[in-house]
Amino acid sequence: MKTLLPTSTAGSLPKPSWLAEPEKLWSPWKLHNEELIEGKKDALSLSLYDQLRAGIDIVSDGEQTRQHFVTTFIEHLSGVDFEKRETVRIRNRYEASVPTVVGEVARQQPVFVEDARFLRQLTKQPIKWALPGPMTMIDTLYDAHYKSREKLAWEFAKILNQEAKELEAAGVDIIQFDEPAFNVFFDEVNDWGVAALERAIEGLKCETAVHICYGYGIKANTDWKKTLGSEWRQYEEAFPKLQTSNIDIISLECHNSRVPMDLLELIRGKKVMVGAIDVATSAIETPEEVASTLRKALQFVDADKLYPSTNCGMTPLPRRVANGKLNALSAGAEIIRRELSGK
Numbered sequence: 001m002k003t004l005l006p007t008s009t010a011g012s013l014p015k016p017s018w019l020a021e022p023e024k025l026w027s028p029w030k031l032h033n034e035e036l037i038e039g040k041k042d043a044l045s046l047s048l049y050d051q052l053r054a055g056i057d058i059v060s061d062g063e064q065t066r067q068h069f070v071t072t073f074i075e076h077l078s079g080v081d082f083e084k085r086e087t088v089r090i091r092n093r094y095e096a097s098v099p100t101v102v103g104e105v106a107r108q109q110p111v112f113v114e115d116a117r118f119l120r121q122l123t124k125q126p127i128k129w130a131l132p133g134p135m136t137m138i139d140t141l142y143d144a145h146y147k148s149r150e151k152l153a154w155e156f157a158k159i160l161n162q163e164a165k166e167l168e169a170a171g172v173d174i175i176q177f178d179e180p181a182f183n184v185f186f187d188e189v190n191d192w193g194v195a196a197l198e199r200a201i202e203g204l205k206c207e208t209a210v211h212i213c214y215g216y217g218i219k220a221n222t223d224w225k226k227t228l229g230s231e232w233r234q235y236e237e238a239f240p241k242l243q244t245s246n247i248d249i250i251s252l253e254c255h256n257s258r259v260p261m262d263l264l265e266l267i268r269g270k271k272v273m274v275g276a277i278d279v280a281t282s283a284i285e286t287p288e289e290v291a292s293t294l295r296k297a298l299q300f301v302d303a304d305k306l307y308p309s310t311n312c313g314m315t316p317l318p319r320r321v322a323n324g325k326l327n328a329l330s331a332g333a334e335i336i337r338r339e340l341s342g343k
């Protein structure tokens with residue numbers, strides 16, 4: 001990226017109300033069959049338009065074609081039975097009814113590659129594409145086959161690598177893996193979580209990112225955050241291993257969070273997507289608030305490695321609010337660009 005402080009979002013953006021019920025996770029589609037296929041493409045185009053209009057530098061599909069950042073990917077794999085459901089605790093935080101792994105998992109066909117080709121045709125801006133990370137995938141399933149989280153994560157890493165290679169060939173510039181589970185299962189992150197992630201990016205020539213956050217702005221997550229005390233030091237656990245990993249970019253939740261900014265020193269040398277937009281509130285940040293978070297991050301991240309972003313996906317927010325936040329992100333980054341160039 002030649003632009004200083006290139007802006008991007010962590011991933012999802014709200015869907016239009018004609019496509020899915022707004023402000024809801026796992027929101028059911030309102031269209032069906034051919035109409036749904038066409039509607040998803042239209043929503044993807046609109047989402048791109050919103051990002052471009054706000055001046056976002058690294059654009060995405062806004063995750064318009066998926067119902068959920070993990071489930072939709074898994075739905076495309078064989079070996080998982082979506083009829084056979086079990087209740088598990090997601091990231092040790094809330095209960096959800098999830099599908100069951102009943103046999104060997106495999107990717108029979110590409111999942112998002114067509115969507116990526118479509119987005120590539122629409123814009124010359126750099127594209128970032130989000131995929132779920134292996135550890136977060138296994139946490140959203142009941143495993144009745146491998147009976148080992150590590151083994152299943154390794155299988156998913158191989159599958160993700162197949163998808164990532166085809167996304168790269170379709171013209172994606174940055175492939176991002178969402179690993180909120182890295183903020184919860186510290187021993188596993190260090191034992192095999194980062195290794196599985198590196199397996200997922202094996203052989204890629206495009207840039208790679210890992211997004212680690214404290215979750216969407218839903219009640220289960222905001223309640224959990226209240227229990228974390230005055231300093232959130234979770235990142236401290238995974239950072240040393242990530243610093244020496246092959247991952248290029250680390251995407252983090254920073255704005256309005258209680259993460260001590262000096263933890264970023266532990267990943268010095270990596271590019272950092274600094275979350276400067278809070279996704280757990282409908283209050284739209286002022287450009288100066290965004291700039292203030294970026295300024296704090298600049299103490300620990302070199303300017304040419306700082307990528308202003310959102311804390312997490314914005315799918316549960318009203319579209320008007322999400323668009324306002326995109327504008328604030330751009331304007332906040334511009335304030336800092338001017339400061340850095342001394343104008």
Ligand SMILES: [Zn+2]
Pocket residue numbers: 010180211212213214215216311312313
């Ligand atoms: Zn997130």
